[in-house]
Amino acid sequence: MAMGMTLSPIAALTALLALYKAVDGTGGNATTPRWLRLIWIMAFAAAAVTAVTGGSRIAVAGLIVGCVIIAASAGRDKKSMIVLLALATAAIAITVPAISNNIRLKTSWAIEAGTPFSSRTDKWQGRLAEFASAPLTGIGFGAQTVFNSKYDNPDEIEQGASPEPGSSWLALLAQTGLLGAASFLWFLMPATAKLIRRGTPLATASLLFLLLNGVCEGWLLYSSALLFPCFWLTTSLTDDRISQS
Numbered sequence: 001m002a003m004g005m006t007l008s009p010i011a012a013l014t015a016l017l018a019l020y021k022a023v024d025g026t027g028g029n030a031t032t033p034r035w036l037r038l039i040w041i042m043a044f045a046a047a048a049v050t051a052v053t054g055g056s057r058i059a060v061a062g063l064i065v066g067c068v069i070i071a072a073s074a075g076r077d078k079k080s081m082i083v084l085l086a087l088a089t090a091a092i093a094i095t096v097p098a099i100s101n102n103i104r105l106k107t108s109w110a111i112e113a114g115t116p117f118s119s120r121t122d123k124w125q126g127r128l129a130e131f132a133s134a135p136l137t138g139i140g141f142g143a144q145t146v147f148n149s150k151y152d153n154p155d156e157i158e159q160g161a162s163p164e165p166g167s168s169w170l171a172l173l174a175q176t177g178l179l180g181a182a183s184f185l186w187f188l189m190p191a192t193a194k195l196i197r198r199g200t201p202l203a204t205a206s207l208l209f210l211l212l213n214g215v216c217e218g219w220l221l222y223s224s225a226l227l228f229p230c231f232w233l234t235t236s237l238t239d240d241r242i243s244q245s
Contacts (some may be wrong), residue, residue, distance in 0.1 A: 006226055008054030009213050012063040013206060013230060015047035019070050020202040058216040065212060066205035073201035083195060120216055123166025130174035138177030142221065165218030172220055191235045207234050 022040035051059050052200050126146035139145055144165065165171035173181045192211070195203050210231045219225035 005054075005056050005217060008051045008056030008059035009062070009182070009209075009217070011047045011050035011054060012209065013068070015044050015051055015063055016066040016070065016202065016205050018044035018047055019067060023073070025072065046078055056217075058213055060154075062209035062212040066209045069205040069208065072200045120166050123164060123218075124170055124225050127165060127167060127170035127174040131177070134177055136179060138173070138175045138180055139156065141245045143175055143239070165221075167216060168214035168218050169221030171218045175221065188235065195235075195237065203234060203237050206230070210234060217239050 018040050022037050022044055048063065051063055129146050130144070133139060133145070165174075172184060176184070192207060195207050199207075210227065213227065214220055214231070217227065219227040220231065222228060
C-alpha cells in the first residue's frame with residue numbers, strides 16, 4: 001500500500017508540471033509550439049491517470065486543486081484550458097472505479113500477507129494522544145509512542161519497522177508540541193503567502209498540493225520520504241520579486 005501512497009502524489013506533481021508547461025506557464029501567450037504543447041498535454045494525461053489509479057484519494061484531491069490554480073492563470077488561453085480540464089475531469093471520473101478496485105486489491109493483499117494495518121482515523125487519534133501527553137514540548141523529534149499496527153512498531157519487528165504517523169501536521173504537533181508547531185507556522189505562513197501572491201502558478205499549485213497531502217501522509221519529518229525534499233524545496237522557492245517583498 002505504501003507504493004501507491006508514494007506513486008500517486010509524485011505522479012500528481014508531475015501532472016501539475018506538465019499542465020503548467022502545456023499552458024506555457026506564462027499566461028497562455030502561445031510562445032510554446034503546438035507540437036510541444038501537445039506532448040505536454042499527453043504527459044499530463046498519463047501522469048493524471050497514474051495518480052488516480054495509484055489509489056491515493058488525497059493526492060487526487062490535491063491534483064484537482066492544483067489544476068484549478070493553474071487553469072486560473074491561463075490568461076488568453078482560458079478557453080482551451082477549460083476544454084483540457086473538462087477532458088481531464090472526464091478521464092478521472094472514468095477511472096474512479098479503478099481507485100476503489102485498486103484499494104480493495106491492496107487491502108486484500110495486505111490481509112493475505114498477514115500484514116496488519118490501520119485506518120487514518122486510528123493514526124490521527126494516536127498522534128493526538130501523543131500530543132496530549134506532552135502538549136507544550138512534544139514527545140520528541142522522530143519519536144512515536146502510539147503504534148497502530150505491528151508493522152510500525154519497532155518493539156515487534158527488529159528490522160524494517162518504520163513510523164506511520166498518518167499526518168505530517170499531526171506528527172509535527174505530537175513530536176514538537178505547541179512550541180515547535182508555532183515556530184513552524186511562523187516560517188510556513190509567510191512563505192505560503194508570498195508564493196500565493198508573487199510566485200508562479202506552478203509553485204503555488206505545488207505548495208497547496210503538498211499542504212493538503214500532508215493532512216493524510218506523514219512525510220514532513222522523514223528525509224527518506226520522496227515528498228520531503230519536494231516540500232522543503234517548494235517552500236524555499238524565491239526569485240527577485242519574492243526576496244524583495
